[in-house]
Amino acid sequence: MSGQRRAWGWAAALRSGSTTPWQDWLNTADPGEADPFSSYLPGAQQLGLLRRANLAAEATGRKLPRATADRILAAGVTGRGRGDLPVAGDGEPQRFGPRPVDPDTLPEHEFLRVAAGLIADDIAAIEEAPPQRRGLVDRVRDARRPQEQPFVIVGVPWRARAMSAALAAQGLRPGGRGATAYLLADDLGTVVADAWTARAFDQGGPTWPEFVEIFATAGRLPPRADLPRMANAAVQRYGAAQVRVVLDPSALAAELGVASVPEPPRLGANAVDLVRRVGQPLGGMVPSEARPRLLRAALVGRLDGRGGPALTVPPGWETWLATQAERTHHEIAAAGYPVLGDLDRMLPGPLAADPVEPVAAEVLALALGLLLDPVRPPVKEAS
Structure with missing residues:
Protein backbone atom coordinates (compact mmCIF):
# COMPACT_ATOMS: atom_id res chain seq x y z
CA MET A 1 0.00 0.00 0.00
CA PRO A 107 5.84 21.82 19.23
CA GLU A 108 2.92 24.23 19.42
CA HIS A 109 4.89 27.13 18.01
CA GLU A 110 5.04 25.34 14.64
CA PHE A 111 1.24 25.26 14.48
CA LEU A 112 1.10 28.87 15.62
CA ARG A 113 3.21 29.88 12.63
CA VAL A 114 0.38 28.66 10.39
CA ALA A 115 -2.49 29.88 12.57
CA ALA A 116 -1.03 33.39 12.98
CA GLY A 117 -0.86 33.82 9.22
CA LEU A 118 -4.48 32.75 8.78
CA ILE A 119 -5.70 35.13 11.48
CA ALA A 120 -3.63 37.92 9.95
CA ASP A 121 -5.28 37.20 6.58
CA ASP A 122 -8.70 37.65 8.20
CA ILE A 123 -7.69 40.92 9.83
CA ALA A 124 -6.10 42.30 6.67
CA ALA A 125 -9.35 41.59 4.79
CA ILE A 126 -11.35 43.77 7.16
CA GLU A 127 -12.51 46.93 5.48
CA GLU A 128 -12.91 49.51 8.17
CA ALA A 129 -16.21 51.32 7.97
CA PRO A 130 -15.90 55.09 7.51
CA PRO A 131 -16.46 56.97 10.77
CA GLN A 132 -20.00 58.15 11.27
CA ARG A 133 -20.08 61.91 11.52
CA ARG A 134 -21.71 63.29 14.63
CA GLY A 135 -24.84 65.29 14.03
CA LEU A 136 -24.77 69.06 13.71
CA VAL A 137 -26.85 69.50 16.88
CA ASP A 138 -24.32 67.47 18.90
CA ARG A 139 -21.36 69.41 17.51
CA VAL A 140 -22.99 72.78 18.23
CA ARG A 141 -23.92 71.67 21.74
CA ASP A 142 -20.32 70.65 22.46
CA ALA A 143 -19.01 73.94 21.07
CA ARG A 144 -21.30 75.92 23.34
CA ARG A 145 -20.49 73.80 26.36
CA PRO A 146 -16.70 73.88 26.72
CA GLN A 147 -15.15 71.30 28.97
CA GLU A 148 -14.65 72.74 32.45
CA GLN A 149 -11.27 71.08 32.94
CA PRO A 150 -9.33 70.27 29.73
CA PHE A 151 -7.18 67.19 30.16
CA VAL A 152 -5.08 64.60 28.35
CA ILE A 153 -4.08 61.10 29.42
CA VAL A 154 -0.42 60.19 28.85
CA GLY A 155 1.84 57.30 29.72
CA VAL A 156 2.20 53.78 28.34
CA PRO A 157 0.24 53.92 25.08
CA TRP A 158 -1.68 50.72 25.82
CA ARG A 159 -3.25 52.17 28.97
CA ALA A 160 -3.40 55.82 27.97
CA ARG A 161 -5.07 55.18 24.61
CA ALA A 162 -7.68 52.87 26.11
CA MET A 163 -8.53 55.23 28.96
CA SER A 164 -8.74 58.25 26.66
CA ALA A 165 -11.15 56.42 24.36
CA ALA A 166 -13.31 55.23 27.26
CA LEU A 167 -13.51 58.72 28.79
CA ALA A 168 -14.39 60.18 25.39
CA ALA A 169 -17.25 57.68 25.19
CA GLN A 170 -18.53 59.12 28.49
CA GLY A 171 -18.50 62.62 27.01
CA LEU A 172 -15.11 63.71 28.38
CA ARG A 173 -13.09 64.44 25.26
CA PRO A 174 -9.34 64.76 25.93
CA GLY A 175 -7.60 67.87 24.68
CA GLY A 176 -8.19 71.57 24.74
CA ARG A 177 -6.21 74.69 25.54
CA GLY A 178 -4.41 74.60 28.86
CA ALA A 179 -5.00 70.88 29.32
CA THR A 180 -3.70 69.09 32.39
CA ALA A 181 -1.63 66.01 31.51
CA TYR A 182 -2.33 63.00 33.70
CA LEU A 183 0.53 60.49 33.57
CA LEU A 184 -0.71 56.98 34.34
CA ALA A 185 1.66 55.07 36.61
CA ASP A 186 1.67 51.80 38.54
CA ASP A 187 4.14 49.41 40.11
CA LEU A 188 7.03 49.20 37.69
CA GLY A 189 6.58 45.50 36.93
CA THR A 190 3.08 46.23 35.65
CA VAL A 191 4.33 49.24 33.67
CA VAL A 192 6.99 47.11 31.96
CA ALA A 193 4.36 44.47 31.10
CA ASP A 194 2.11 47.20 29.67
CA ALA A 195 5.07 48.42 27.59
CA TRP A 196 5.44 44.95 26.05
CA THR A 197 1.69 44.85 25.40
CA ALA A 198 1.90 48.19 23.60
CA ARG A 199 4.82 46.89 21.54
CA ALA A 200 2.92 43.70 20.67
CA PHE A 201 0.25 45.84 19.01
CA ASP A 202 2.55 48.43 17.45
CA GLN A 203 5.63 46.50 16.38
CA GLY A 204 5.58 42.88 17.49
CA GLY A 205 9.16 41.87 18.12
CA PRO A 206 10.74 39.76 20.87
CA THR A 207 9.06 37.35 23.24
CA TRP A 208 8.29 38.52 26.78
CA PRO A 209 11.41 36.93 28.36
CA GLU A 210 13.57 38.29 25.52
CA PHE A 211 12.04 41.75 25.87
CA VAL A 212 12.85 41.93 29.58
CA GLU A 213 16.34 40.52 29.09
CA ILE A 214 17.19 43.07 26.37
CA PHE A 215 16.56 46.04 28.65
CA ALA A 216 17.64 44.44 31.92
CA THR A 217 21.06 43.53 30.56
CA ALA A 218 21.39 47.07 29.19
CA GLY A 219 20.55 48.45 32.63
CA ARG A 220 17.67 50.63 31.47
CA LEU A 221 13.91 50.66 31.02
CA PRO A 222 12.00 50.20 27.77
CA PRO A 223 11.12 53.67 26.43
CA ARG A 224 7.40 52.93 26.87
CA ALA A 225 8.01 52.16 30.57
CA ASP A 226 10.30 55.11 31.36
CA LEU A 227 7.91 57.24 33.41
CA PRO A 228 10.37 60.11 34.12
CA ARG A 229 11.05 60.44 30.39
CA MET A 230 7.32 60.52 29.65
CA ALA A 231 6.75 63.09 32.40
CA ASN A 232 9.48 65.30 30.93
CA ALA A 233 7.87 65.03 27.49
CA ALA A 234 4.54 66.10 29.00
CA VAL A 235 6.23 69.09 30.66
CA GLN A 236 7.68 70.18 27.31
CA ARG A 237 4.28 70.04 25.69
CA TYR A 238 1.87 71.16 28.40
CA GLY A 239 4.01 72.99 30.97
CA ALA A 240 5.47 71.97 34.32
CA ALA A 241 2.43 73.13 36.28
CA GLN A 242 0.10 71.00 34.16
CA VAL A 243 1.51 67.52 34.81
CA ARG A 244 0.03 65.13 37.38
CA VAL A 245 1.16 61.58 38.17
CA VAL A 246 -1.71 59.14 38.70
CA LEU A 247 -1.38 56.11 40.94
CA ASP A 248 -4.95 56.12 42.27
CA PRO A 249 -7.65 55.93 39.57
CA SER A 250 -10.33 57.01 42.05
CA ALA A 251 -8.45 60.25 42.72
CA LEU A 252 -8.30 60.87 38.96
CA ALA A 253 -12.04 60.26 38.72
CA ALA A 254 -12.62 62.85 41.44
CA GLU A 255 -10.50 65.42 39.58
CA LEU A 256 -12.37 64.79 36.35
CA GLY A 257 -15.75 64.83 38.06
CA VAL A 258 -16.81 61.30 37.11
CA ALA A 259 -17.86 58.33 39.20
CA SER A 260 -14.94 56.21 38.04
CA VAL A 261 -12.34 55.97 35.31
CA PRO A 262 -12.29 52.80 33.20
CA GLU A 263 -9.45 50.34 33.29
CA PRO A 264 -7.98 49.22 29.96
CA PRO A 265 -9.03 45.85 28.53
CA ARG A 266 -7.40 43.01 30.44
CA LEU A 267 -5.41 40.77 28.15
CA GLY A 268 -3.67 37.87 29.85
CA ALA A 269 -0.14 36.82 29.03
CA ASN A 270 -1.22 34.33 26.35
CA ALA A 271 -3.55 36.81 24.67
CA VAL A 272 -0.80 39.43 24.34
CA ASP A 273 1.55 36.85 22.87
CA LEU A 274 -1.06 35.86 20.28
CA VAL A 275 -1.39 39.53 19.26
CA ARG A 276 2.40 39.70 18.91
CA ARG A 277 2.47 36.60 16.72
CA VAL A 278 -0.41 37.70 14.49
CA GLY A 279 1.10 41.16 14.10
CA GLN A 280 4.21 39.73 12.47
CA PRO A 281 2.60 38.44 9.25
CA LEU A 282 0.02 41.25 9.33
CA GLY A 283 2.88 43.74 9.06
CA GLY A 284 3.61 42.43 5.57
CA MET A 285 -0.02 42.76 4.48
CA VAL A 286 -1.06 46.26 5.55
CA PRO A 287 0.66 49.66 5.94
CA SER A 288 2.64 49.94 9.17
CA GLU A 289 0.37 52.66 10.55
CA ALA A 290 -2.69 50.46 10.01
CA ARG A 291 -1.35 47.39 11.82
CA PRO A 292 -1.92 48.50 15.45
CA ARG A 293 -5.31 49.99 14.62
CA LEU A 294 -6.50 46.80 12.92
CA LEU A 295 -5.13 44.57 15.67
CA ARG A 296 -6.93 46.59 18.33
CA ALA A 297 -10.18 46.69 16.39
CA ALA A 298 -10.18 42.99 15.55
CA LEU A 299 -8.66 41.33 18.62
CA VAL A 300 -9.11 43.39 21.77
CA GLY A 301 -12.83 42.69 22.07
CA ARG A 302 -12.30 38.99 21.37
CA LEU A 303 -9.43 38.60 23.84
CA ASP A 304 -10.50 40.93 26.66
CA GLY A 305 -10.52 38.96 29.91
CA ARG A 306 -8.90 35.93 28.28
CA GLY A 307 -5.40 34.55 28.04
CA GLY A 308 -4.74 33.64 31.66
CA PRO A 309 -3.16 35.82 34.37
CA ALA A 310 -1.31 39.05 33.70
CA LEU A 311 2.40 38.94 32.92
CA THR A 312 5.02 39.07 35.64
CA VAL A 313 8.71 39.90 35.29
CA PRO A 314 10.71 36.67 34.83
CA PRO A 315 12.85 35.50 37.75
CA GLY A 316 16.43 36.65 37.86
CA TRP A 317 15.71 40.30 37.18
CA GLU A 318 14.73 41.38 40.71
CA THR A 319 17.73 43.65 41.15
CA TRP A 320 17.21 45.38 37.81
CA LEU A 321 13.51 45.94 38.49
CA ALA A 322 14.11 47.23 42.03
CA THR A 323 16.91 49.56 40.90
CA GLN A 324 14.84 51.03 38.08
CA ALA A 325 11.82 51.41 40.36
CA GLU A 326 13.86 53.30 42.94
CA ARG A 327 15.31 55.56 40.24
CA THR A 328 11.84 56.22 38.83
CA HIS A 329 10.45 56.96 42.30
CA HIS A 330 13.32 59.34 43.08
CA GLU A 331 13.11 61.27 39.80
CA ILE A 332 9.34 61.67 39.91
CA ALA A 333 9.48 62.83 43.56
CA ALA A 334 12.41 65.21 42.94
CA ALA A 335 10.58 66.84 40.01
CA GLY A 336 7.78 67.84 42.36
CA TYR A 337 4.85 66.69 40.22
CA PRO A 338 1.54 66.54 42.09
CA VAL A 339 0.76 62.88 42.73
CA LEU A 340 -2.71 61.38 42.86
CA GLY A 341 -2.22 58.41 45.15
CA ASP A 342 0.79 56.92 46.90
CA LEU A 343 4.09 57.27 45.04
CA ASP A 344 5.42 54.20 46.85
CA ARG A 345 3.04 52.11 44.73
CA MET A 346 5.68 52.34 42.01
CA LEU A 347 7.98 50.10 44.04
CA PRO A 348 7.35 46.44 43.19
CA GLY A 349 7.26 43.74 45.81
CA PRO A 350 9.14 40.43 45.55
CA LEU A 351 8.74 38.67 42.22
CA ALA A 352 6.18 35.88 42.14
CA ALA A 353 7.49 32.41 42.96
CA ASP A 354 5.55 31.11 39.94
CA PRO A 355 6.19 33.66 37.20
CA VAL A 356 3.54 34.25 34.55
CA GLU A 357 4.66 34.23 30.95
CA PRO A 358 3.02 33.02 27.73
CA VAL A 359 2.55 29.27 27.31
CA ALA A 360 2.53 28.17 23.68
CA ALA A 361 -0.19 25.55 24.19
CA GLU A 362 -2.51 28.16 25.69
CA VAL A 363 -1.69 30.66 22.96
CA LEU A 364 -2.56 28.00 20.39
CA ALA A 365 -5.90 27.35 22.11
CA LEU A 366 -6.78 31.04 21.70
CA ALA A 367 -5.68 30.95 18.06
CA LEU A 368 -7.89 27.93 17.37
CA GLY A 369 -10.84 29.85 18.78
CA LEU A 370 -10.17 32.63 16.28
CA LEU A 371 -10.05 30.09 13.45
CA LEU A 372 -13.34 28.51 14.52
CA ASP A 373 -15.01 31.92 14.85
CA PRO A 374 -13.04 34.26 12.59
CA VAL A 375 -12.80 37.96 13.34
CA ARG A 376 -15.47 40.15 11.80
CA PRO A 377 -15.37 43.74 10.61
CA PRO A 378 -15.69 46.03 13.63
CA VAL A 379 -18.53 48.50 13.99
CA LYS A 380 -17.05 52.00 13.87
CA GLU A 381 -18.08 54.16 16.77
CA ALA A 382 -19.24 57.69 16.15
CA SER A 383 -16.62 60.34 16.82
Missing part, protein backbone atom coordinates in the same frame (compact mmCIF):
# COMPACT_ATOMS: atom_id res chain seq x y z
CA SER A 2 1.42 3.36 -0.99
CA GLY A 3 2.58 5.57 1.85
CA GLN A 4 1.67 8.59 -0.28
CA ARG A 5 -1.89 7.35 -0.71
CA ARG A 6 -2.12 6.68 3.04
CA ALA A 7 -1.00 10.24 3.72
CA TRP A 8 -3.55 11.59 1.26
CA GLY A 9 -6.16 9.39 2.91
CA TRP A 10 -5.35 10.89 6.31
CA ALA A 11 -5.44 14.41 4.85
CA ALA A 12 -8.83 13.69 3.29
CA ALA A 13 -10.14 12.32 6.59
CA LEU A 14 -8.90 15.38 8.47
CA ARG A 15 -10.54 17.56 5.82
CA SER A 16 -13.83 15.83 6.67
CA GLY A 17 -13.42 16.33 10.43
CA SER A 18 -11.35 13.35 11.61
CA THR A 19 -9.31 13.68 14.81
CA THR A 20 -7.28 10.48 14.34
CA PRO A 21 -3.54 10.98 14.98
CA TRP A 22 -1.16 10.15 12.13
CA GLN A 23 0.48 7.15 13.84
CA ASP A 24 -2.93 5.68 14.72
CA TRP A 25 -3.94 6.12 11.09
CA LEU A 26 -0.82 4.27 9.90
CA ASN A 27 -1.24 1.47 12.42
CA THR A 28 -4.84 0.59 11.67
CA ALA A 29 -5.41 -2.73 9.91
CA ASP A 30 -6.78 -1.03 6.84
CA PRO A 31 -5.74 2.63 6.76
CA GLY A 32 -7.70 4.63 4.25
CA GLU A 33 -6.17 5.77 1.01
CA ALA A 34 -7.09 8.64 -1.26
CA ASP A 35 -6.05 10.31 -4.45
CA PRO A 36 -4.44 13.75 -4.21
CA PHE A 37 -6.97 16.56 -3.91
CA SER A 38 -4.39 19.32 -4.47
CA SER A 39 -1.12 19.77 -6.32
CA TYR A 40 1.00 18.78 -3.30
CA LEU A 41 0.55 17.05 0.03
CA PRO A 42 0.09 19.66 2.81
CA GLY A 43 2.95 19.96 5.29
CA ALA A 44 3.09 18.46 8.75
CA GLN A 45 2.31 21.83 10.36
CA GLN A 46 -0.86 22.29 8.35
CA LEU A 47 -2.06 18.73 8.89
CA GLY A 48 -1.29 18.84 12.60
CA LEU A 49 -3.05 22.19 12.99
CA LEU A 50 -6.12 20.89 11.16
CA ARG A 51 -6.36 17.90 13.51
CA ARG A 52 -6.21 20.26 16.49
CA ALA A 53 -8.82 22.51 14.94
CA ASN A 54 -11.08 19.49 14.50
CA LEU A 55 -10.54 18.58 18.16
CA ALA A 56 -11.37 22.13 19.23
CA ALA A 57 -14.54 22.13 17.14
CA GLU A 58 -15.55 18.71 18.46
CA ALA A 59 -15.11 19.92 22.05
CA THR A 60 -17.77 22.56 21.42
CA GLY A 61 -20.16 20.15 19.70
CA ARG A 62 -19.41 21.56 16.27
CA LYS A 63 -17.74 20.51 13.06
CA LEU A 64 -15.07 22.57 11.40
CA PRO A 65 -16.41 24.02 8.13
CA ARG A 66 -14.87 22.51 5.02
CA ALA A 67 -13.83 25.98 3.83
CA THR A 68 -11.84 26.52 7.04
CA ALA A 69 -10.21 23.09 6.71
CA ASP A 70 -9.17 23.90 3.14
CA ARG A 71 -7.74 27.27 4.26
CA ILE A 72 -5.60 25.54 6.87
CA LEU A 73 -4.33 22.92 4.43
CA ALA A 74 -3.41 25.57 1.86
CA ALA A 75 -1.84 28.01 4.34
CA GLY A 76 1.79 29.02 4.38
CA VAL A 77 4.18 29.01 7.34
CA THR A 78 5.12 32.39 8.81
CA GLY A 79 8.02 33.56 10.93
CA ARG A 80 11.54 32.37 11.42
CA GLY A 81 12.43 28.74 10.94
CA ARG A 82 11.79 26.07 8.37
CA GLY A 83 8.95 26.11 5.87
CA ASP A 84 6.54 23.25 5.29
CA LEU A 85 7.79 20.03 6.89
CA PRO A 86 7.25 16.66 5.18
CA VAL A 87 5.26 13.96 6.94
CA ALA A 88 7.23 10.97 8.23
CA GLY A 89 5.99 7.73 6.71
CA ASP A 90 4.26 9.24 3.72
CA GLY A 91 6.38 7.08 1.44
CA GLU A 92 7.95 9.99 -0.41
CA PRO A 93 11.76 9.71 -0.61
CA GLN A 94 13.58 12.68 0.96
CA ARG A 95 17.11 13.17 -0.34
CA PHE A 96 17.27 16.87 0.42
CA GLY A 97 15.55 19.40 2.65
CA PRO A 98 14.18 19.05 6.18
CA ARG A 99 13.71 15.64 7.71
CA PRO A 100 10.18 14.23 7.76
CA VAL A 101 8.33 14.53 11.08
CA ASP A 102 5.28 13.12 12.80
CA PRO A 103 2.80 16.03 12.76
CA ASP A 104 1.57 15.15 16.24
CA THR A 105 5.02 15.52 17.81
CA LEU A 106 5.66 19.06 16.59
